[in-house]
Amino acid sequence: MRACRILVVSLALALFPGLSASAAEPARRPNILFIFTDDHAQHALSCYGSRVNVTPHLDRLAAAGARFTNSFVTNSICTPSRATLLTGQYSHKNGVPVFNAFDGGRDHVAKRLQAGGYHTGVIGKWHLGSDPTGFDRWIVLPGQGDYWNPTFLVPGGKLTIEGHCTDITGDLGVAFLRSRPRDKPFFLMLHQKAPHRGWQPDDRNRAKFAGKVFPEPDTLFDTYATRPAALPENEQTIARDLTRGDLKLEPPAELAGKERRQWLSAKPMQVEVDGRTLTGDELVRWKYQRFMQDYLACVQGVDDNVGKVLDELDREGLADDTIVIYTTDNGWYLGDLGLYDKRFMYEPGLRVPLLARGPGIRVGITPDQPVANIDLAPTFLDLAGLPVPESMQGRSVAPLLRGEQPADWRRSVYYRYYHDPGHHNTRAHCGVRTPTHKLIHYWKVGAYELYDLRTDPTEQHNLLFDEAEARTPDVAAVFAALKDELERLKREYGDDDRYADPATWPPGAVDGVGGDKPALGRKTVAEAMAASVTAG
Numbered sequence: 001m002r003a004c005r006i007l008v009v010s011l012a013l014a015l016f017p018g019l020s021a022s023a024a025e026p027a028r029r030p031n032i033l034f035i036f037t038d039d040h041a042q043h044a045l046s047c048y049g050s051r052v053n054v055t056p057h058l059d060r061l062a063a064a065g066a067r068f069t070n071s072f073v074t075n076s077i078c079t080p081s082r083a084t085l086l087t088g089q090y091s092h093k094n095g096v097p098v099f100n101a102f103d104g105g106r107d108h109v110a111k112r113l114q115a116g117g118y119h120t121g122v123i124g125k126w127h128l129g130s131d132p133t134g135f136d137r138w139i140v141l142p143g144q145g146d147y148w149n150p151t152f153l154v155p156g157g158k159l160t161i162e163g164h165c166t167d168i169t170g171d172l173g174v175a176f177l178r179s180r181p182r183d184k185p186f187f188l189m190l191h192q193k194a195p196h197r198g199w200q201p202d203d204r205n206r207a208k209f210a211g212k213v214f215p216e217p218d219t220l221f222d223t224y225a226t227r228p229a230a231l232p233e234n235e236q237t238i239a240r241d242l243t244r245g246d247l248k249l250e251p252p253a254e255l256a257g258k259e260r261r262q263w264l265s266a267k268p269m270q271v272e273v274d275g276r277t278l279t280g281d282e283l284v285r286w287k288y289q290r291f292m293q294d295y296l297a298c299v300q301g302v303d304d305n306v307g308k309v310l311d312e313l314d315r316e317g318l319a320d321d322t323i324v325i326y327t328t329d330n331g332w333y334l335g336d337l338g339l340y341d342k343r344f345m346y347e348p349g350l351r352v353p354l355l356a357r358g359p360g361i362r363v364g365i366t367p368d369q370p371v372a373n374i375d376l377a378p379t380f381l382d383l384a385g386l387p388v389p390e391s392m393q394g395r396s397v398a399p400l401l402r403g404e405q406p407a408d409w410r411r412s413v414y415y416r417y418y419h420d421p422g423h424h425n426t427r428a429h430c431g432v433r434t435p436t437h438k439l440i441h442y443w444k445v446g447a448y449e450l451y452d453l454r455t456d457p458t459e460q461h462n463l464l465f466d467e468a469e470a471r472t473p474d475v476a477a478v479f480a481a482l483k484d485e486l487e488r489l490k491r492e493y494g495d496d497d498r499y500a501d502p503a504t505w506p507p508g509a510v511d512g513v514g515g516d517k518p519a520l521g522r523k524t525v526a527e528a529m530a531a532s533v534t535a536g
């Protein structure tokens with residue numbers, strides 16, 4: 001028996017070199033609860049200094065562990081970000097540069113955790129266009145999914161649960177925890193749809209935010225002076241691009257079907273409010289407030305459900321054994337630069353919240369090293385004591401979670417956005433961000449923008465716009481150095497421009513999926529969780 005146990009320990013040490021060889025037994029492996037949201041601006045969490053809302057449960061998570069102050073994404077839209085989350089790879093390596101389907105036959109982190117002895121599950125928004133692989137249980141929204149009475153896909157078909165999607169997703173998370181097998185650690189990806197566009201909050205938070213007034217960002221009326229390459233023609237502005245549907249304006253009662261949809265998708269340039277006709281700057285201000293009320297009410301629903309799941313960890317006695325990580329799939333503009341949405345590499349679109357607490361994580365730390373979403377998959381594997389494959393391009397942040405300061409940590413982050421032509425008329429670009437500067441290259445139009453983030457944190461002054469300024473030795477030297485750095489990062493990550501031309505984008509849609517699955521009808525949360533189990 002003893003010999004057998006020594007053999008098991010030796011095997012475990014051989015398989016999991018991250019474990020301490022001096023330990024008498026393999027360390028108990030932590031559960032990993034990964035909470036993910038869609039489009040949650042870093043500056044819409046109070047632990048990040050939000051001026052517009054309060055998120056007590058996310059703050060509680062941050063206070064109990066680590067809050068990363070320089071956490072970024074590598075391609076700021078939903079589907080590519082989700083493929084990067086799974087693979088630890090840039091879009092050009094994982095085959096998902098735009099809204100094309102992920103090949104579930106590829107190697108990814110959930111498959112590795114499952115093979116490594118974890119009970120794996122994914123709940124909520126998936127948006128990868130193919131059925132999940134590598135999960136013992138999965139119950140995911142088709143495409144974007146619906147806020148109210150959502151349909152979910154499960155291994156045997158599709159089912160519907162009555163209620164609000166954010167609360168249901170939280171309830172499914174609780175049901176997963178209660179019904180988990182007790183003989184192995186779990187890895188749960190709990191993915192909220194909120195606060196994605198559509199912004200349909202639950203009733204309690206809709207009421208709480210109705211009529212609230214929020215401070216405007218300094219750049220709400222940005223004129224894009226010094227930045228003519230892409231911003232003036234973008235179609236994600238508060239002023240011009242929010243639809244009547246986004247603004248929750250009520251269609252005339254006589255409209256139905258196509259006419260009603262057309263009315264809702266129009267972008268109004270004058271609106272009647274309380275008997276007054278609003279236009280111009282006054283209308284922009286009204287649109288901003290109306291958008292923020294619903295967006296932040298959706299964020300509040302997320303925060304409520306983070307609290308619900310953290311409470312369940314406490315009730316189940318799991319808090320000490322479970323690493324909880326919170327982040328989102330891309331940044332978001334809260335009227336900053338006059339925008340909503342994401343995509344652009346300016347700070348609000350590039351930054352994401354990243355919080356973590358749990359065994360081994362130092363309490364109350366704020367690591368400032370630049371980290372990115374390519375690091376998540378390696379981090380999950382490292383925390384589970386599993387090796388990180390060479391094919392993953394990120395690096396485990398576990399040392400940062402312990403409060404260490406690795407001397408060889410990266411100094412710059414590489415970014416590339418492809419979806420052009422695409423939604424919101426956002427020009428394709430790549431770029432590099434260092435602790436002090438940012439270089440953006442709109443490669444299709446041959447334009448560069450350069451910012452000094454120390455003196456110009458809202459990126460209003462492109463140092464390359466004025467030719468005389470661009471020629472000054474200081475600016476010229478920084479520009480040359482960052483162009484070199486951009487090329488170095490492209491080489492390091494093996495970006496061979498394979499998706500630069502839209503003709504090369506891989507096929508497969510991520511929206512409108514699941515229509516051909518057998519309909520299983522209306523289910524309770526418990527019934528739905530039972531239906532999420534994969535065969536074998």
Ligand SMILES: [Ca+2]
Pocket residue numbers: 038039077078329330
């Ligand atoms: Ca998103």
